[in-house]
Amino acid sequence: MLLLAIGIVLALAQGVQAGVTRHYNFTIQSHKVSKLCSTKHIISVNRKFPGPTIHLDEGDRVVVKVTNRVPHNMTIHWHGVRQLRSAWFDGPAYITQCPIQPNQTFTYNFTVTEQRGTLWWHAHINWLRATVHGAFIIHPKPGLGYPFPKPEKEVPLVFSEWWKSDVFKVVKQALGTGGGPNISDAFTINGKPGPLYNCSSQDVFVLNALPGKTYLLRLVNAVLNTELFFAIANHTLTVVEADAGYVKPFNTNVVVIAPGQTMNLLVTANQAPGRYFMAAHSYESGQNVTFDNTTVTAIFQYQQASSSSPPVLPPLPFFNDTKPVTAFNNKLRKLATPEDPIAVPQTVDQHLFFTVGLAVENCPPGASNKTCQGPNGGRFAASVNNITFTVPTTAILQAHYFNTPGVYSTDFPFSPLVKFNYTGPSLKNLNSINGTRTKVAVLPYGANVELILQDTSIVTTESHPIHLHGYNFYVVGTGFGNYNSSLASTFNLVDPPERNTIGVPVGGWAALRFKTDNPGAWFMHCHLEIHQSWGLDTAFIVNNGKGPSQSLQPPPADLPKC
Structure with a gap:
């Protein structure tokens, strides 16, 4: 008790206060808006477009009660918030939660730990983030400033x-x-x-x-x-x-x-x-x-x-x-100061190589030409390591926590099933899809992971903004063409930028490193909404570590049901 009291006194003397709880009410509703000579109903939060900005300090607890007043299912994702041991509140539909059904409510309740800066929140189902989104601003703890002059x-x-x-x-x-x-x-x-x-x-x-x-x-x-x-x-x-x-x-x-x-x-x-x-x-x-x-x-x-x-x-x-x-x-380099330290993994326990890109599925036998308007008379698709992701009808995190069989398989490949010249010029007729499935990759707690993201040119090379839920990662290298292991000697392990969304270079690759210190089920997907809809997604399950501090918390009582 004496040590605790001394710690509190020292914290107050340094101007650092314990976090507070900040409450918000989000009502999802439809309302009429006029722009560009047109008037239409849009779905938004609290009749605002963009939605309300959330302000908090690092270390605060955020409690957001979401009430769904539209005839569509809804979720809210807190984009970039790490959700340490609180994956239930991450928000992607059928990954960490079943959606909030019409006329139902769900309360997101989480603490923002060791993060500060600009993030955002948005709907994570059926393109609804088009109008359901807003800024999520984390200020430094009281008494701590920015590493630059205070702005006006x-x-x-x-x-x-x-x-x-x-x-x-x-x-x-x-x-x-x-x-x-x-x-x-x-x-x-x-x-x-x-x-x-x-x-x-x-x-x-x-x-x-x-x-x-x-x-x-x-x-x-x-x-x-x-x-x-x-x-x-x-x-x-x-x-x-x-x-x-x-x-x-x-x-x-x-x-x-x-x-x-x-x-x-x-x-x-x-x-x-x-x-x-x-x-x-x-x-x-x-x-x-x-x-x-x-x-x-x-x-x-x-x-x-x-x-x-x-x-x-x-x-x-x-x-x-x-x-x-x-x-x-x-030009992006992490600040890497004693007040903003860097922890890029210097060694690697698990190497992953993921191809990302568009593809073409053959037109199904007997299908109408009206349903096959993609390249070469086929249908647009997308994949990670030749797998087009299928969103399940039961949330992956719930199935993982309660050991529910049949929702997903754990055999997502750690390297492409089909190997080829990924950025070559003559790939238009290559069908690289090896099934449409709900496959996840399972990683142990505490592993240093290196993930290579490789763009492909099956339809066209393109920059893909890939977002990983639950984690920040260090971008230790990028380049054009096909990645090979000799390029690891060029990695920046001193001050690489720390991000949650990386634009994989067009016709190129990005190398990411992170430590699996956050148990749960975590979505990884292209943030181009149409690519996500076409299946450029996958998910990681990170197992619990040792003891409660390294384990996923139990689900909340009001977690929506599928």
Whole structure:
């Protein structure tokens, strides 16, 4: 007791307080919204698009009661929150929980441990994250500051989309025809398309800036299927964080952010007073891919500027220019200070090699041509190690915890079942799918894992933003072409960036390392929503370690049932 009291006194003396519990109520509901000359009902949280921003301090407990008032199943995923021993609250439908059914409630209850920065939350079922999403901001513990000068103001910038059509119909049409999906009608920044679109001259987000002051922009890419370039006209951006991990600050004129990723930037109002566009448009690395090639804008406005002066538009890279993407990502390095230590595994216990990419399934015998509109008269599919993932009807975590048979198999291959020249030019007729199944990979607690993600060119090489639930990982290497083991000598084991979502380079590979210190069932998938729907997914089961502190907690009493 004396030691405990001394510890509390010391913590208070240093300005570090114990975490508090923060309560939120989320009501999922439909409401009418008008944009781009159209009016439609959208599904959102608390009638907000984007949804409410959650603010908390590192170490706080978060309690969110979610009430579903729409005729669709629902889940909420807390993207990037590690959910240490609390996988029940991670949120992907049929992976860690059965969905919240209409007119039902579920309370997410978890503690944010050893994390700070910008993350986000979103629906994790049936493309509903198109409108059900919001920022999740973790401030440093009270008394602790940032590793950079305190900004004048912190401003979330959430990139998303406006769809005149129903996203349910979009994915249903794509899966029904076997072809690609239709695209959205506009990108948005904080729910506003900006003045470059028709009928949106007044629907624009404006950041009012004081001359000489520095602002922290918290970027979230909630777009369904598109990576983005972002810039502010005439202003230099300083990157200080990626995926809620501090990085060594560097200056840039353009930022690259993939779906699922978050990023913190500093910008100083040091130009002539005026109005400057903050602008974003697509980075699309795949060939012959239909995408939204429009530009979304918001305004960075000096307070002395006339509201009638025309804003300046920043130059952005061409939509398929991979060079600035590579240059930007190569600059990311973890801060790696005593206050923000690094723990990249120096040795490896388990080597994994996963191919990721699109594929084509042959048209089933007797099927209508209307259902086989993919390449070569087939149907689009996607796979990891030649396996197209099938979402079960019972949550994998529940089946694992209660030893329920028949929900999944544990024989997911640790290397591709079909080996070939993964980035070769002549793969159009190769059918690399080796079954559509619910397979998972089982890993022991406490293992140092190295995972190589290899893009493939069966349909087209493409940058794939791969998100791993339950873990951060260190990106120790990336490159183009086919990976081989000799490239391990080039890995950065000193200050690699720590992320939860990695854009695997187009026609290339990414090497990740992490330690399996979080038991549970953890989804890994492409954050391009259509690729996830086509099966570019898999899951890990990490077994319990020794004792309660290394074991999954019991499920909550109100866990939804399938």
